[in-house]
Amino acid sequence: MENEAGALSRVAGLFSARGYNIESLTVAPTEDETLSRMTIVTRGSDDVIEQITKQLNKLIDVVKVVDLSEAGHIERELMLVKVRAEGEWREEMKRMSDIFRGRIVDVTDKTYTIELTGAGYKLDAFLEALDKGAILETVRTGASGIGRGDRILKL
Amino acid sequence: MELTGAEIVVRCLAEEGVEFVFGYPGGAVLNIYDEVFKQNKFKHVLVRHEQAAVHAADGYARASGRTGVALVTSGPGATNAVTGIATAYMDSIPLVVISGQVPTAAIGMDAFQEVDMVGITRPCVKHNFLVKDVKDVAVTIKKAFYLASTGRPGPVVVDIPKDVTQHKTEFVYPKKVSMRSYNPVIKGHPGQVKRAVQMILEARRPMLYTGGGVVLSNASEELTQFARLLGFPCTSTLMGLGGYPATDPLFTGMLGMHGTYEANMAMQHCDVLIAIGARFDDRVIGNPEHFFQDGRRIIHIDIDPTSIAKRVKVDVPIVGNVKDVLAEMIKLIQASKEKPDQPALKTWWTQIELWRARDCLKYDRDSSLIKPQYVIEKMYEVTRGEAYVTSDVGQHQMWAAQYYKFDQPRHWINSGGLGTMGFGMPAAMGVQFAHPEATVACITGEGSIQMNIQELSTCKQFNLPLKIILLNNRYLGMVRQWQEFFYGNRYAESYMDALPDFAKLAESYGHVGMKIEKPEDVEGALQEAFAMKERLVFMNFITDQAENVYPMIPAGKGLSEMILV
Ligand SMILES: Cc1cc2nc3c(=O)[nH]c(=O)nc-3n(C[C@H](O)[C@H](O)[C@H](O)COP(=O)(O)OP(=O)(O)OC[C@H]3O[C@@H](n4cnc5c(N)ncnc54)[C@H](O)[C@@H]3O)c2cc1C
Ligand SMILES: Cc1ncc(C[n+]2csc(CCOP(=O)(O)OP(=O)(O)O)c2C)c(N)n1
Ligand SMILES: [Mg+2]
Numbered sequence: 001m002e003n004e005a006g007a008l009s010r011v012a013g014l015f016s017a018r019g020y021n022i023e024s025l026t027v028a029p030t031e032d033e034t035l036s037r038m039t040i041v042t043r044g045s046d047d048v049i050e051q052i053t054k055q056l057n058k059l060i061d062v063v064k065v066v067d068l069s070e071a072g073h074i075e076r077e078l079m080l081v082k083v084r085a086e087g088e089w090r091e092e093m094k095r096m097s098d099i100f101r102g103r104i105v106d107v108t109d110k111t112y113t114i115e116l117t118g119a120g121y122k123l124d125a126f127l128e129a130l131d132k133g134a135i136l137e138t139v140r141t142g143a144s145g146i147g148r149g150d151r152i153l154k155l
Numbered sequence: 156m157e158l159t160g161a162e163i164v165v166r167c168l169a170e171e172g173v174e175f176v177f178g179y180p181g182g183a184v185l186n187i188y189d190e191v192f193k194q195n196k197f198k199h200v201l202v203r204h205e206q207a208a209v210h211a212a213d214g215y216a217r218a219s220g221r222t223g224v225a226l227v228t229s230g231p232g233a234t235n236a237v238t239g240i241a242t243a244y245m246d247s248i249p250l251v252v253i254s255g256q257v258p259t260a261a262i263g264m265d266a267f268q269e270v271d272m273v274g275i276t277r278p279c280v281k282h283n284f285l286v287k288d289v290k291d292v293a294v295t296i297k298k299a300f301y302l303a304s305t306g307r308p309g310p311v312v313v314d315i316p317k318d319v320t321q322h323k324t325e326f327v328y329p330k331k332v333s334m335r336s337y338n339p340v341i342k343g344h345p346g347q348v349k350r351a352v353q354m355i356l357e358a359r360r361p362m363l364y365t366g367g368g369v370v371l372s373n374a375s376e377e378l379t380q381f382a383r384l385l386g387f388p389c390t391s392t393l394m395g396l397g398g399y400p401a402t403d404p405l406f407t408g409m410l411g412m413h414g415t416y417e418a419n420m421a422m423q424h425c426d427v428l429i430a431i432g433a434r435f436d437d438r439v440i441g442n443p444e445h446f447f448q449d450g451r452r453i454i455h456i457d458i459d460p461t462s463i464a465k466r467v468k469v470d471v472p473i474v475g476n477v478k479d480v481l482a483e484m485i486k487l488i489q490a491s492k493e494k495p496d497q498p499a500l501k502t503w504w505t506q507i508e509l510w511r512a513r514d515c516l517k518y519d520r521d522s523s524l525i526k527p528q529y530v531i532e533k534m535y536e537v538t539r540g541e542a543y544v545t546s547d548v549g550q551h552q553m554w555a556a557q558y559y560k561f562d563q564p565r566h567w568i569n570s571g572g573l574g575t576m577g578f579g580m581p582a583a584m585g586v587q588f589a590h591p592e593a594t595v596a597c598i599t600g601e602g603s604i605q606m607n608i609q610e611l612s613t614c615k616q617f618n619l620p621l622k623i624i625l626l627n628n629r630y631l632g633m634v635r636q637w638q639e640f641f642y643g644n645r646y647a648e649s650y651m652d653a654l655p656d657f658a659k660l661a662e663s664y665g666h667v668g669m670k671i672e673k674p675e676d677v678e679g680a681l682q683e684a685f686a687m688k689e690r691l692v693f694m695n696f697i698t699d700q701a702e703n704v705y706p707m708i709p710a711g712k713g714l715s716e717m718i719l720v
């Protein structure tokens with residue numbers, strides 16, 4: 001979409017005004033500074049998704065819309081998890097992070113902050129696998145997506 | 156030469172060929188008003204309430220086909236305009252609304268008369284802009300007019316901070332503007348158009364369902380030619396009335412909640428439904444589940460893809476401008492050797508005539524009370540069906556739609572989508588400005604007229620000879636009707652006590668007032684009023700309080716579940 005003030009609120013407003021759900025929404029500028037790119041994760045029947053696509057296209061600030069889920073695509077989300085890292089947990093948290101290919105990016109004598117990237121379900125699985133008592137804080141970016149191969153969203 | 160933002164605003168409006176700006180001044184737009192004062196390219200119409208400014212611009216747009224322009228100040232001026240903007244949005248009317256804003260440095264500071272106009276209007280505009288730099292004023296106004304009037308039309312708000320109207324820059328008005336993210340489709344997809352024509356030629360029980368898109372697209376001629384070429388029955392939504400001549404035998408009347416029996420039955424029982432610039436509104440088809448009919452195929456022509464397959468699944472969607480698509484279809488039909496099955500069509504018409512024979516719009520003509528339907532019928536005769544008619548919202552609106560037979564487009568002007576009481580008189584002002592010589596009438600109720608009664612003053616200032624037809628039933632009649640039908644006659648707050656003497660009220664504003672209490676006086680009074688070409692006449696008809704609008708489909712029911720008289 002056009003990299004204009006207010007473009008984000010038009011999209012967010014559309015979803016709330018028409019009762020569509022947003023599971024996540026990410027937005028950032030692109031290599032073309034006049035454009036920004038948004039990935040929205042939403043759920044609905046085929047009819048609802050069709051309406052959402054049309055309604056998004058109708059917004060003047062929206063330049064192009066693709067439904068990534070229609071074909072092969074890659075979806076990634078980044079999560080930071082702060083966990084307890086005292087006593088027996090210190091070794092356990094390191095091990096879990098390694099299994100899920102996480103990286104410990106901040107260390108104190110009581111905590112680790114683990115960075116993990118992957119599809120949403122992988123991040124969910126990591127949180128499932130951790131002892132609930134060990135989780136102090138989580139923050140997730142929401143998904144970013146891109147088509148596989150030569151499926152390219154560009155002007 | 157460098158001009159101030161305010162000068163640029165005024166120059167842009169002149170460049171766009173704007174004839175009238177409907178507005179109301181205030182602090183944030185004083186610089187603009189100073190430039191309005193100094194110019195003579197367009198006329199400024201001072202209303203008495205900003206809502207009326209927008210409705211007047213809207214009425215002007217509907218009657219003329221051009222973009223209406225309103226100018227309001229920040230804060231309360233802007234919020235007063237919102238109902239007008241939402242009204243235009245729901246009916247797809249091209250407007251440019253310029254609102255003042257507090258100076259850029261004060262934005263976000265809870266400054267005096269600050270509201271987030273762009274935020275407030277976002278869900279009820281086609282697009283809106285906050286202009287933060289004087290260099291952007293001209294191009295933004297150009298874009299605003301372009302967006303408002305092309306594709307599916309709609310209102311566009313341009314919010315301009317006061318300091319931007321003071322700053323200076325070189326003025327260049329762009330000749331053209333294009334936006335990479337906005338490319339409305341005009342011509343229908345050739346493959347889809349062909350498929351549709353094939354389906355049309357195979358139809359045995361066809362029905363044309365036409366709407367506001369026909370009027371917006373100036374496609375009445377094409378529609379008329381198309382229907383006559385095929386001999387197909389035609390109905391219209393409330394918004395489409397006049398798009399097809401109502402006195403033509405192919406016309407079955409309005410459809411929907413208060414539509415005719417024949418139109419609704421034909422709509423339900425046809426085998427090929429051709430929807431043309433109509434959006435399957437809930438007031439039209441009721442419950443989509445009841446509307447569904449096995450074996451009926453639907454062709455849908457609309458310029459806005461979101462209108463298609465929104466409430467009803469369609470077989471042949473055609474995104475495009477009605478005028479272009481119909482012209483293309485006419486060509487294909489004329490070139491084709493096939494013709495619709497004539498005996499089947501004849502059988503279908505026999506059925507429709509049987510439905511028509513129910514005479515669903517009959518009413519008691521011998522009553523000793525004034526029947527509202529009778530007033531409209533007589534008014535139709537007195538004006539020879541040629542008046543521009545605006546209305547407010549309620550029972551009177553439905554009677555106007557049912558009994559005034561509109562043969563021409565842009566002559567019936569009402570708020571369908573938002574249903575805004577208070578629309579009628581200010582809209583009529585805009586219509587009269589668009590057509591100074593024409594007869595313009597506003598059909599209203601005593602509830603609705605009081606929502607913008609102050610505009611009688613504007614009418615005096617500008618000598619607008621409107622004819623106000625008040626169907627005074629001393630009730631919020633449409634509400635009372637629902638309470639009678641669905642709430643066990645509990646008339647909660649639908650009775651209007653302490654009404655003014657409307658004739659005297661009109662006189663106090665400098666107009667002519669009349670009160671008509673007997674059926675035998677109706678025709679004479681109308682003749683007298685419409686003969687007064689130079690004066691606004693306010694006609695207070697004391698009508699039968701208990702009259703209801705028939706037919707009626709209860710909300711949520713199907714088209715064939717009508718309540719008839
Ligand atoms: C009290 C009350 C009672 C009502 N009862 C009824 C009733 O009984 N029957 C009824 O019909 N309505 C009724 N309405 C009105 C109803 O609410 C809707 O406003 C109306 O039915 C919508 O009309 P439409 O489908 O023609 O669409 P419009 O709102 O006129 O929309 C026009 C459609 O055409 C499309 N379009 C615009 N320009 C073009 C173009 N150039 N080319 C192609 N397509 C174009 C638009 O995208 C849109 O989809 C009532 C309203 C009120 C207030
Ligand atoms: C601004 C606004 N408020 C409320 C309504 C709900 N409403 C629809 S019709 C109606 C009654 C209108 O009364 P009146 O103008 O007297 O017309 P009548 O139905 O009696 O002909 C009301 C209150 C509305 N449409 N608009
Ligand atoms: Mg009333």
